[in-house]
Amino acid sequence: MAPILEVRDLVKKYGDFTAVNRISFSVDEGEIFSLLGPNGAGKTTTISVISTLFTPTNGDASVCGHSVLKDPMEVKRCIGVVPQELALYEDLSALENLQFWGKMYGLSGKALSDRITEVLDQIGLKDKAKQRIKTYSGGMKRRVNIGIGLLHKPKLLFMDEPTVGIDPQSRRAILDSVKELNRQGMTILYTTHYMEEAQELSDRVGIIDHGELIALGTQEELTRQVDETDTLVLHIAENEDPQPLVDRLQTLDGVLSAIAIDHEISIVAHSAQELIAPAIRASEAMGIKIYSMDIREPNLEAVFLHLTGRALRD
Amino acid sequence: MQKLLIIALKDLKLIFRDPAALILMLLAPFLITLGMGVVTGRFSGNATSGINSMTVAIVNQDEGELGKALEAIFKSEDLADLVVPTFPITTDEAHRLIEADEVSAAIIVPQGFSASIIPDEQGNISGEPIQIAFIANPNSPTNAGILRSILDAFLTQVEVGRIGAEVTLSQIAQTGKLTPELAAQLGEALGTQLAQQSAQAQPIQLENTTASGAAVKFDLLMYFAPGMALMFLMFAVTQGGRSLLLENRTGTLPRMLQTPTSSAQILGGKVLGIFLTAVTQLTILIGGTSLLFSLDWGQPLGVFLLILAAAFAASGWGSFIATLFKTPAQVSNFGSVIMLIFGLLGGSFFDISLLPEWVSVLSKITPNAWGLRGFTTLAGGGTLGSISEPLMALVLMGIILFAAASIWMRRRGLTGM
Numbered sequence: 001m002a003p004i005l006e007v008r009d010l011v012k013k014y015g016d017f018t019a020v021n022r023i024s025f026s027v028d029e030g031e032i033f034s035l036l037g038p039n040g041a042g043k044t045t046t047i048s049v050i051s052t053l054f055t056p057t058n059g060d061a062s063v064c065g066h067s068v069l070k071d072p073m074e075v076k077r078c079i080g081v082v083p084q085e086l087a088l089y090e091d092l093s094a095l096e097n098l099q100f101w102g103k104m105y106g107l108s109g110k111a112l113s114d115r116i117t118e119v120l121d122q123i124g125l126k127d128k129a130k131q132r133i134k135t136y137s138g139g140m141k142r143r144v145n146i147g148i149g150l151l152h153k154p155k156l157l158f159m160d161e162p163t164v165g166i167d168p169q170s171r172r173a174i175l176d177s178v179k180e181l182n183r184q185g186m187t188i189l190y191t192t193h194y195m196e197e198a199q200e201l202s203d204r205v206g207i208i209d210h211g212e213l214i215a216l217g218t219q220e221e222l223t224r225q226v227d228e229t230d231t232l233v234l235h236i237a238e239n240e241d242p243q244p245l246v247d248r249l250q251t252l253d254g255v256l257s258a259i260a261i262d263h264e265i266s267i268v269a270h271s272a273q274e275l276i277a278p279a280i281r282a283s284e285a286m287g288i289k290i291y292s293m294d295i296r297e298p299n300l301e302a303v304f305l306h307l308t309g310r311a312l313r314d
Numbered sequence: 315m316q317k318l319l320i321i322a323l324k325d326l327k328l329i330f331r332d333p334a335a336l337i338l339m340l341l342a343p344f345l346i347t348l349g350m351g352v353v354t355g356r357f358s359g360n361a362t363s364g365i366n367s368m369t370v371a372i373v374n375q376d377e378g379e380l381g382k383a384l385e386a387i388f389k390s391e392d393l394a395d396l397v398v399p400t401f402p403i404t405t406d407e408a409h410r411l412i413e414a415d416e417v418s419a420a421i422i423v424p425q426g427f428s429a430s431i432i433p434d435e436q437g438n439i440s441g442e443p444i445q446i447a448f449i450a451n452p453n454s455p456t457n458a459g460i461l462r463s464i465l466d467a468f469l470t471q472v473e474v475g476r477i478g479a480e481v482t483l484s485q486i487a488q489t490g491k492l493t494p495e496l497a498a499q500l501g502e503a504l505g506t507q508l509a510q511q512s513a514q515a516q517p518i519q520l521e522n523t524t525a526s527g528a529a530v531k532f533d534l535l536m537y538f539a540p541g542m543a544l545m546f547l548m549f550a551v552t553q554g555g556r557s558l559l560l561e562n563r564t565g566t567l568p569r570m571l572q573t574p575t576s577s578a579q580i581l582g583g584k585v586l587g588i589f590l591t592a593v594t595q596l597t598i599l600i601g602g603t604s605l606l607f608s609l610d611w612g613q614p615l616g617v618f619l620l621i622l623a624a625a626f627a628a629s630g631w632g633s634f635i636a637t638l639f640k641t642p643a644q645v646s647n648f649g650s651v652i653m654l655i656f657g658l659l660g661g662s663f664f665d666i667s668l669l670p671e672w673v674s675v676l677s678k679i680t681p682n683a684w685g686l687r688g689f690t691t692l693a694g695g696g697t698l699g700s701i702s703e704p705l706m707a708l709v710l711m712g713i714i715l716f717a718a719a720s721i722w723m724r725r726r727g728l729t730g731m
Contacts, residue, residue, distance in 0.1 A: 048568075051572045052571075052572065053568050053571055053572055073574050073576070076572060076573060076574040076575075077574045079572070081569065081572045083565055083568070083569060085564075085565040086565070087564065087565035087566045087568070087569040088566070089324070089328060089566065091328055091331045091332065092324075092327070092328070092331075096327075100320065100324050101569075101573070103317075103320045104317070104320065104570060104573040104574075104575055105573050105574065106574060148569075
């Protein structure tokens with residue numbers, strides 16, 4: 001498949017701060033490509049540059065065969081954007097929002113009204129289309145936010161963390177709609193800091209941290225990097241300070257890295273099985289009670305931990 | 315152009331759906347104008363335009379010509395639509411009328427008032443001039459103020475005449491050709507002339523005359539209504555400017571920039587939105603005050619052009635202010651301050667000609683001053699030609715401010731990045 005998006009040595013600086021540093025990747029037509037990384041990694045900046053919102057400091061990107069530097073208007077005609085923050089007019093109804101944004105994408109007349117009907121059906125808000133956005137729940141607002149990005153049937157859809165801050169039911173609905181859109185032929189560039197979302201949706205994943213693309217490939221290709229390791233996860237009491245135990249665990253033989261997130265300690269080791277007994281002994285010696293433990297197969301979280309020494313949610 | 319209209323109409327819809335904005339854009343100027351009307355007694359009489367039913371009690375204890383002249387002024391046809399005089403016999407009765415809130419003021423002309431000013435048959439004046447007493451009703455401060463102005467104008471006329479007569483007599487006396495008999499006759503003649511002049515004097519200008527010579531009634535609301543409309547116009551335009559920053563913050567501006575729309579189109583649409591909001595606000599206020607307060611704003615074409623010009627200049631200010639700040643709250647706060655300063659400087663509260671000259675010069679940077687001048691000129695029967703200067707000044711102001719705003723915006727970038 002031909003790439004619908006090619007990013008070449010993209011750099012974006014704000015003064016002395018480098019938000020995106022020499023990123024290169026491509027997205028093939030018809031695939032779901034995820035940019036996975038913690039908050040502040042540079043995902044949104046990357047999308048903002050590719051969608052012509054910001055001018056790159058260096059490098060270029062080609063979208064649908066058009067350079068973002070030389071032909072930004074053609075790039076904008078080809079893409080749809082679902083921003084991370086809800087970009088809606090709260091005092092307008094969903095219908096009025098869709099009408100406004102449809103017109104901004106050049107739709108008018110019957111084509112616009114037909115497309116609005118389809119989108120309202122797709123996002124399941126046909127019955128409440130005339131209600132003002134400010135009366136909607138967070139999940140409903142998210143759906144309108146997505147609907148706007150779909151109005152002009154873009155070839156390439158950018159979805160920037162579309163599930164942030166919503167309930168599990170709405171999240172499920174959004175993930176299903178992403179898969180459905182892709183099934184209908186839409187190419188999707190999806191950014192997230194949720195490892196599970198990237199795992200569920202993506203054909204390929206780019207892992208981004210501190211503005212740099214540190215890994216790129218299919219999930220199999222990425223997890224192969226940590227293929228000979230397991231992750232042992234210890235759950236301790238919420239009122240316990242995990243750090244002394246983490247420091248102790250890192251000194252054990254066979255431990256590659258250990259990290260605490262809230263009351264959960266993740267230990268990457270060559271053999272998690274062999275680490276169970278030493279870990280329990282260490283916790284007993286320090287008077288920290290382990291409530292439960294589990295061993296996880298290699299996943300994108302482990303890849304990130306392996307590559308950065310930090311958790312995705314850091 | 316289509317994109318500009320799409321953005322502008324969306325902004326217009328949004329601002330007219332904001333209850334807080336509606337209160338300040340439309341309700342507040344209406345209510346303040348209404349309040350001014352009540353305070354000035356505009357609504358207490360019949361439904362015709364103009365100030366009316368200013369009741370005054372005149373106790374004339376003077377037997378001379380000046381007392382009669384003062385009575386004649388308040389009974390004159392010129393003031394018939396404005397003042398309703400009553401003539402109680404005693405000072406106590408006048409006090410009672412004030413306490414009963416039946417009159418706005420009382421004027422007491424003491425015995426011997428004329429004699430203290432007009433020379434007698436021998437050319438003599440009886441002692442120091444006796445003073446007229448003016449008693450204001452505290453419940454009708456504005457009406458009392460206007461009545462006081464009429465009285466002051468009469469007294470000024472009397473004083474000018476008295477000094478003139480004294481000078482004439484003394485100059486003739488200095489020639490040595492004035493016999494005592496002649497001096498007496500001359501003094502009496504001058505005194506009578508003085509009384510007649512005072513009675514004929516126009517103490518307060520209540521009628522404006524159009525170019526065609528037709529009389530147009532003066533109405534204080536024709537000053538307050540445009541004054542308030544123009545002051546709150548500044549609120550509308552700063553709200554418009556604020557929306558540019560607000561849209562940047564809420565993400566709708568970046569989202570617009572990700573559609574096939576240029577920065578220039580978006581900025582143009584936002585500015586057009588501010589302008590349309592301003593035009594709509596002024597049109598509603600002018601139409602509303604015409605219907606509710608029976609105001610005659612003057613020649614419709616002139617009013618229409620003045621609305622466009624004032625909205626254009628104010629929109630220039632709104633856009634310029636938006637470029638000076640980084641947050642919507644800053645624009646809101648500064649906008650409120652500017653609204654009040656421009657209201658004061660521009661004459662929305664009182665006539666700036668009463669203030670020092672530098673205030674009048676400074677007021678020329680405000681759309682309020684030029685707009686008010688144009689609207690009051692039209693309301694006074696002015697033609698399109700007579701408002702050409704305010705029109706040109708407003709358009710020029712708008713062009714300069716829009717140019718400054720666009721240069722600054724281009725430097726900073728639409729999203730401030």
